[in-house]
Amino acid sequence: MTFDLRRLAIAINGFCTFLNLYSPQALLPELSREFGATAAQISTIMTASTLAVALTAPVTGAIADVFGRKRLITAALFAVSIPTVMLVFAPDVQSIAAWRFVQGLFLPPIFAVTIAYIGDEWPPSEVAGVAGVYVTGSSIGGFAGRMVPGALADLMGWRYAFLILAAMTLMAAVAILFMLPRETKFVRSEGFAASGAQMLRHLRNPRLIATYAVGFGTLFNFIATFTYVSFHLAAPPYNFSSTLLGALFVTYLGGTVVAPWTGRLIARFGRRKFVLGVIAVWIGGALLLLAPQVAVIVAGLFVCATCGMLCQTVSTGYITMIAKDGRSSAVGLYVTCFYLGGSVGAFLPGLTWAAAGWPGAVAMLIVMQTIMACIVGFAWSRGSTRA
Numbered sequence: 001m002t003f004d005l006r007r008l009a010i011a012i013n014g015f016c017t018f019l020n021l022y023s024p025q026a027l028l029p030e031l032s033r034e035f036g037a038t039a040a041q042i043s044t045i046m047t048a049s050t051l052a053v054a055l056t057a058p059v060t061g062a063i064a065d066v067f068g069r070k071r072l073i074t075a076a077l078f079a080v081s082i083p084t085v086m087l088v089f090a091p092d093v094q095s096i097a098a099w100r101f102v103q104g105l106f107l108p109p110i111f112a113v114t115i116a117y118i119g120d121e122w123p124p125s126e127v128a129g130v131a132g133v134y135v136t137g138s139s140i141g142g143f144a145g146r147m148v149p150g151a152l153a154d155l156m157g158w159r160y161a162f163l164i165l166a167a168m169t170l171m172a173a174v175a176i177l178f179m180l181p182r183e184t185k186f187v188r189s190e191g192f193a194a195s196g197a198q199m200l201r202h203l204r205n206p207r208l209i210a211t212y213a214v215g216f217g218t219l220f221n222f223i224a225t226f227t228y229v230s231f232h233l234a235a236p237p238y239n240f241s242s243t244l245l246g247a248l249f250v251t252y253l254g255g256t257v258v259a260p261w262t263g264r265l266i267a268r269f270g271r272r273k274f275v276l277g278v279i280a281v282w283i284g285g286a287l288l289l290l291a292p293q294v295a296v297i298v299a300g301l302f303v304c305a306t307c308g309m310l311c312q313t314v315s316t317g318y319i320t321m322i323a324k325d326g327r328s329s330a331v332g333l334y335v336t337c338f339y340l341g342g343s344v345g346a347f348l349p350g351l352t353w354a355a356a357g358w359p360g361a362v363a364m365l366i367v368m369q370t371i372m373a374c375i376v377g378f379a380w381s382r383g384s385t386r387a
Contacts, residue, residue, distance in 0.1 A: 005179045005180075005181075006121070006179075006180065006181060007130065007133050008179060009175070009176055009179040009180035010114060010117075010118065010130060010133050010134050010137065010180075011133050011134065011136055011137030011140075012137060012172050012175060012176060012179070013073060013110050013111075013114040013134065013137065013176065013180075014114070014133075014134040014137030014138035014139075014140075014141060015137040015138065015140055015141035015144070015172065016077060016080075016110060016141060016169055016172045016173075017107055017110045017111045017138060017141060018138045018139075018141035018142040018145055019141040019142075019144055019145040019165060019168065019169065020080055020084060020103060020107065020145065020165065020169060021049055021050070021053075021104070021107060021145065022046075022142055022145045022146060022226070023084075023145040023146070023148075023149050023161075023162065023165055024045050024046065024096070024100070024149070025145075025146050025226055025227060025230060025249075026146040026150035026153075026230060026242055026246040026248075026249065027149055027150065027158050027161070027242060028042050028043070028045070028046075028227065028230055028231070029230055029231060029234035029242070029245065030153060030158060030242050031045070031093070031096070031158065035092060035093045037093050039350055039353060039354075040347070040350035040353075040354065041093065042093060043227060043346045043347060043350050044093065044097045044346075044347075045096050045097050045100055046100075046223060046227060046346040047097075047343045047346045048098070048100040048101040048104065049100040049101060049103055049104035049107070050104065050219070050223070050339040050340075050342035050343040050346065051101070051104065051339070051340075051343045052100075052101045052102070052103070052104025052105045052107075053104045053105075053107050053108055053111075053336075053342075054335070054336045054337075054338075054339040054340040054342075054343060055336070056104075056105050056108050057108040057112050057332040057333070057334075057335035057336040057339065058329060058332040058336055059332070060072070060108035060109050060112055060113065060332055060335075062329050062332070063109075064109070064112070064113045064116060064332075068182075068183060069113050069114075069116065069117045069120070069183045070117075070180055070181075070182050070183060072109045073110055073113050073114060073117070073176065073180065074173060074176055074177050074180070075109070076106045076107070076108075076109035076110050076113075077110060077169065077172060077173035077176055078170070078173045079106045080103060080106040080107065080110070080169055081166040081167075081169045081170045081173070082102075083099045083100070083102040083103040083106075084103060084162055084165055084166035084169060085162070085163065085166045086099045086102075087099050087100070087103075087159075088159045088160075088162050088163050089159075104339075108332065108335055111335055112331045112334075112335045113331075115131065115134065115316050115319070115320060115331045116320065116330075116331050117183060118130045118131055118134065118320060119319075119320025119321070119323075119331075120183055120185045121183060121184065121185055124321060125263075126263070127263075127317050127320055127321060128262050128263035128266055128313070128314070128317040129261075129262070129263040129264075131262070131313050131316050131317040131320075132261065132262045132263065132313050132317075134316070135262075135309050135312055135313045135316070136256045138312075139252045139253060139254075139256045139305070139309055140252075140253065140256055142249065142252045143250060143252040143253055145165070145249075146226075146245075146246045146248070146249035146252075147246040147247060147249055147250070148161065148164065148165065148168075148246070149161035149162070149165065149242075149246065150243050150245055150246020150247070151242075151243045151246055152164060153242040153243075154241055154242050154243045158242075202323060202329065202330045203333070205322065205323075206379065207318075207322050207379070207380065208319065208323065208330060208333070208334075209379075210375050210379035210380055211315050211318055211322070211334065211380075212333060212334050212336075212337035212338075213337065213372075213375050213379075214275075214311065214315050214372055214375060214376060215312075215315050215316075215334050215335075215337050215341065216337045216338060216340060216341035216344075217341060217368050217369070217371060217372040217375075218308055218311045218312050218315065218338065218341065219338045219339060219341040219342035219345060220341035220342065220344055220345035220368050221282070221286075221304070221308060221345065221365050221368055221369060222305075222308050222342070222345070223341075223342040223343075223345035223346045224345040224348075224349040224361060224364065224365055224368075225286075225289070225301070225304050225365060226248075226249065226301075227345075227346055227349075228349055228350075228353055228358065228361045229248065229289065229297070229301065229358075230248075231353070232358045232361075233245065233248070238294065248298065248301060251298060251301040251302040251304075251305045252305045252309075254302045254303075254305050254306035254309070256309075258306055258309070258310060262310060262313040262314060263317075266314065271314060271318065271380065272376060272377075272380045274314065275310075275311060275314055275376050275380070276373055276376055276377060278307045278310045278311055278314075279307070279311070279369055279372055279373045279376070280373070281307055282304060282307035282308070282369050283366055283369050283370070284303065285299075285300045285301075285302075285303025285304040285307060286300065286304060286362055286365045286366050286369065287300070287362075287366070288300030288303065289301070289304070289358075289362050289365075290358075290359060290362055311372075315334070316334070319331055319334050348364065349361040349364050349365075352364050
């Protein structure tokens with residue numbers, strides 16, 4: 001792949017999405033102590049934003065199919081910095097959750113519309129590779145969104161951390177304004193009614209439904225793993241600080257190296273076989289999380305993050321290839337399922353955490369990974385793996 005400003009802009013969009021979405025994750029134990037909240041209560045901070053994304057993603061897709069791509073992406077980048085600033089002034093968990101919900105409303109135009117832009121503007125043979133560039137930016141953003149607030153919280157407090165994240169997002173918005181070209185191959189929908197009809201057709205496509213389910217499981221595992229490992233390592237005998245918890249997310253960078261090569265790996269092994277192999281390795285990574293040694297837990301996080309990024313890259317690229325019309329609404333539905341999975345992944349393992357601790361949370365991860373493997377094995381047809 002040759003370098004160009006479009007690819008860099010795509011990576012920046014991925015960076016900003018995950019920079020903001022997961023920014024409180026390394027701070028959850030500290031926020032839990034400050035506000036006297038339980039793990040399940042404090043997890044609403046994560047659930048609020050992912051739920052907002054899930055609710056608004058299909059609407060965003062319909063709007064983008066009518067009005068276009070770049071203007072919606074740029075406007076959302078500028079807008080998302082506002083609730084990020086308001087988090088600085090939040091007096092309690094409920095206020096943080098409310099502003100996180102507002103923040104989540106502005107993220108689908110960045111995520112869903114960028115993926116649709118990729119499907120429109122690049123030839124099919126390059127879509128998986130460019131989607132990998134997006135996921136690379138996402139993995140760096142996911143790391144920075146945990147590491148930066150975690151380190152800043154120990155240095156100057158968590159409120160200043162959110163202020164700096166808002167400034168970073170504003171800088172990125174200005175960069176996208178100048179770097180991302182206006183779409184040239186976009187086919188405008190005939191209106192919201194036509195876009196809604198396209199969305200209903202997507203829901204009758206078995207391959208799309210199966211891919212949406214894989215997306216649900218992917219973010220379920222991401223959120224559950226990195227939310228509850230923070231509580232696990234913040235407790236005795238580990239007693240990790242916010243900075244150390246943020247540093248755990250360097251494991252996200254494993255996907256940064258591999259994701260851009262996903263297209264070549266699919267061409268070699270086939271989409272279905274490749275994803276089944278990734279999920280098998282992912283289950284092995286989850287089992288490593290049960291080890292008492294920190295080094296082994298970190299290795300498990302590295303495996304889990306890399307496998308999750310690969311599944312995400314394959315799924316998002318596959319959506320744009322299955323959906324020939326109304327790509328924004330097709331990706332919007334995927335985003336809804338993806339972030340519904342994140343919302344459930346933030347909340348449901350909290351119940352097994354309360355009942356069985358960290359082993360119970362890990363067991364839930366493995367159950368979800370097994371379900372994903374069954375869906376890919378039976379619902380992703382062999383004839384479509386190289387499509």
